[in-house]
Amino acid sequence: MTSPPNGAGVGLLEEEAPPAPTIALGLRGSRRRRRRSAHQPGRPLTTPGHRGPAIGLGMVVLYMSIIVLIPLSAVVWTSMEDGLGGFWHAVTRPEAWSSLKLTIVASLLVAFINLIMGTATAWLLVRDKLPGRAVLDTLIDLPFALPTIVAGLALLSIYGTNSPVGLNLAYARSGVVVALLFVTLPFVVRTVQPVLLELDREMEEAAASLGASPTKIFLRIILPNIVPAMAAGTALAFARAMSEFGSTVLISGNLPFKTQVASVHIFNQLESDNVTGAAAVATVLLLVSLAVLLGLDLLQRWAARRG
Amino acid sequence: MEFRTGRRRIALVAAGVTAALSLAACASTGGSDAASGDGKAKTVNLSLVAYSTPQAAYEKIIAAFQKTPAGKNVKFTQSYGASGDQSRAVESGLPADYVSFSLETDMTRLTKAGLVAADWNSDEYKGMVTDSVVSIVTRKGNPKQIKTFEDLTKKGVDVITPNPFSSGSARWNIMGIYGAETQSGKSEAQATAVLTKVLRNVSVQDESARAALQTFTGGKGDVLIGYENEAIFAKQNGQDIDYVVPDKTLLIENPAAITSNSKHPKEAKAFLDFVHTPEAQKIFAQNGYRPVVKDADTAGQDFPTPSGLFTIQDLGGWDAVATKYFDIDKGIVTEIERSLGVSVEKK
Numbered sequence: 276m277t278s279p280p281n282g283a284g285v286g287l288l289e290e291e292a293p294p295a296p297t298i299a300l301g302l303r304g305s306r307r308r309r310r311r312s313a314h315q316p317g318r319p320l321t322t323p324g325h326r327g328p329a330i331g332l333g334m335v336v337l338y339m340s341i342i343v344l345i346p347l348s349a350v351v352w353t354s355m356e357d358g359l360g361g362f363w364h365a366v367t368r369p370e371a372w373s374s375l376k377l378t379i380v381a382s383l384l385v386a387f388i389n390l391i392m393g394t395a396t397a398w399l400l401v402r403d404k405l406p407g408r409a410v411l412d413t414l415i416d417l418p419f420a421l422p423t424i425v426a427g428l429a430l431l432s433i434y435g436t437n438s439p440v441g442l443n444l445a446y447a448r449s450g451v452v453v454a455l456l457f458v459t460l461p462f463v464v465r466t467v468q469p470v471l472l473e474l475d476r477e478m479e480e481a482a483a484s485l486g487a488s489p490t491k492i493f494l495r496i497i498l499p500n501i502v503p504a505m506a507a508g509t510a511l512a513f514a515r516a517m518s519e520f521g522s523t524v525l526i527s528g529n530l531p532f533k534t535q536v537a538s539v540h541i542f543n544q545l546e547s548d549n550v551t552g553a554a555a556v557a558t559v560l561l562l563v564s565l566a567v568l569l570g571l572d573l574l575q576r577w578a579a580r581r582g
Numbered sequence: 583m584e585f586r587t588g589r590r591r592i593a594l595v596a597a598g599v600t601a602a603l604s605l606a607a608c609a610s611t612g613g614s615d616a617a618s619g620d621g622k623a624k625t626v627n628l629s630l631v632a633y634s635t636p637q638a639a640y641e642k643i644i645a646a647f648q649k650t651p652a653g654k655n656v657k658f659t660q661s662y663g664a665s666g667d668q669s670r671a672v673e674s675g676l677p678a679d680y681v682s683f684s685l686e687t688d689m690t691r692l693t694k695a696g697l698v699a700a701d702w703n704s705d706e707y708k709g710m711v712t713d714s715v716v717s718i719v720t721r722k723g724n725p726k727q728i729k730t731f732e733d734l735t736k737k738g739v740d741v742i743t744p745n746p747f748s749s750g751s752a753r754w755n756i757m758g759i760y761g762a763e764t765q766s767g768k769s770e771a772q773a774t775a776v777l778t779k780v781l782r783n784v785s786v787q788d789e790s791a792r793a794a795l796q797t798f799t800g801g802k803g804d805v806l807i808g809y810e811n812e813a814i815f816a817k818q819n820g821q822d823i824d825y826v827v828p829d830k831t832l833l834i835e836n837p838a839a840i841t842s843n844s845k846h847p848k849e850a851k852a853f854l855d856f857v858h859t860p861e862a863q864k865i866f867a868q869n870g871y872r873p874v875v876k877d878a879d880t881a882g883q884d885f886p887t888p889s890g891l892f893t894i895q896d897l898g899g900w901d902a903v904a905t906k907y908f909d910i911d912k913g914i915v916t917e918i919e920r921s922l923g924v925s926v927e928k929k
Contacts, residue, residue: 368910368911369920369923370919370920370923373923431800432800435800435801435802436800436801436802437800437801445802446785446786446802524788524789524793525788525793528785528786528787528788529745529786529787529788529789530784530785530786530787531745531787531919531923532919532920532922532923533923535787539748539789542748542789543745543747543748543789544747544910546664546666546667546747546748546749546789547747547748547908547910548691549910552910
């Protein structure tokens with residue numbers, strides 16, 4: 276990652292609006308921004324006291340434990356109730372394995388499409404002075420606001436058997452992909468957008484004045500700056516797609532070996548009173564998501580070290 | 583940019599308030615229940631936990647019950663949802679006085695947990711409050727001329743039935759197809775072959791019977807396998823469908839019982855008794871269910887008795903059926919879906 280000279284950034288920030296509050300996603304990019312914004316004139320330097328961080332850390336860990344860590348470890352614990360052999364048996368059960376494969380492949384595809392389209396959308400929202408941009412900006416978050424089962428119903432009425440647009444994607448794997456695209460739409464847009472907003476225009480102007488072509492400016496200046504955000508957004512979209520239930524349960528058709536995604540398989544196992552099997556498949560989803568998030572983090576560290 | 587920060591802050595506060603409220607709501611549910619249990623207060627609050635289909639019927643039955651002397655001071659909290667989910671919720675502590683499920687195994691779960699007396703099915707109705715039959719729902723006018731379950735094996739018939747591993751009603755459907763064979767003298771292997779052919783024609787396996795009905799009325803499929811009462815419900819709602827009751831089909835029996843930890847066993851029992859009165863049974867009939875009480879008024883609803891009607895007992899009872907056919911590793915239906923799945927993946 277190329278870190279821009281700090282001095283230039285400060286000067287620019289005074290003229291422009293203060294940086295948008297970034298969603299705390301553990302972006303490596305946002306760390307840099309935070310450092311910059313801390314030096315802003317007019318804003319007191321809030322260096323916390325010695326006790327501050329400890330209390331803060333304690334609170335965050337406690338909160339995280341209650342809300343996330345303990346429930347998640349309960350899932351993992353349940354999945355191991357019949358030992359490692361039972362876990363493996365539950366995961367390699369043909370219908371479980373097939374649903375996991377479909378889920379991972381569909382999620383990767385969806386993450387990739389999001390990477391391209393989400394970045395393009397963010398670019399459009401930040402850099403193009405389009406009429407109706409504000410409306411579009413608001414619409415982006417709507418998939419978050421809707422219960423995903425309603426999203427499934429809506430998609431079904433548009434792309435289902437009686438499709439008014441003549442596009443029948445339902446009850447097939449393409450339906451799964453469309454549903455996942457719908458629910459993961461905001462992630463890349465909302466992670467890339469604030470970084471683009473803050474991006475130092477002076478760098479681009481300097482590059483242009485030195486004769487760099489627009490393509491070169493994009494590849495050498497803009498892209499390195501937004502890649503961390505793009506990657507983080509993509510990873511989030513991937514993780515979200517892996518776990519999606521509400522919209523896929525309606526539009527996929529849930530046919531085992533064909534259109535049944537892992538979350539629906541988990542639901543079936545729960546309904547069949549096989550809690551351990553359900554937890555085992557859920558644990559695999561957790562592990563894959565964790566691996567993707569960790570891998571991304573390592574990649575960013577590596578990129579940062581290379582500068 | 584500034585208003586953006588404000589908006590986000592508002593969102594945070596809203597989220598916090600919602601969380602606090604839902605916590606308070608949980609707490610107050612527990613509290614009020616305890617309070618109503620010990621007082622000599624005249625009104626008694628019964629908690630009814632049921633599967634989703636009979637909601638409309640129960641609402642009317644409750645209203646009728648409250649007009650009788652026994653039900654005058656009884657109020658109801660009603661909860662409806664998927665039968666298995668409701669049963670599991672009661673098992674894990676959802677307060678309930680009266681439970682009503684679509685499948686006997688959901689009741690067995692509660693007897694095992696000690697929440698429903700083991701002799702719940704020893705009354706003259708064997709613990710059942712409504713009946714129905716597995717039927718075949720078709721498009722208006724039955725264009726594919728489907729009359730029996732065997733007709734569903736024909737090439738090009740698009741069949742919708744819920745997933746038998748998530749939906750109790752799909753298990754009735756599958757045992758209906760299977761039993762129609764074995765009950766007419768065919769071997770189990772022959773029945774399995776027919777079932778395999780039908781399942782090969784299934785294009786959507788929704789997670790519940792209601793979802794499957796929506797898929798069908800939404801235009802997907804030639805045929806929906808489902809409860810007769812669901813078909814009647816859909817027709818009453820103006821859906822363009824017809825339904826066939828095959829000559830050889832399975833009798834669906836829906837159990838209900840009072841819980842053994844009910845704080846108002848007297849009132850709960852009175853309600854269960856009321857559900858068996860001709861008045862309540864007529865309401866069920868209006869909603870498409872077959873009454874369990876003999877000679878009950880069917881409210882003009884036509885319930886033809888199929889010549890080859892059989893029950894789940896004829897197939898060994900639910901406990902045996904669940905293991906033999908729906909075991910997630912070795913069940914016959916599990917095996918069929920796997921064999922079909924392999925061919926699907928090879929395609």
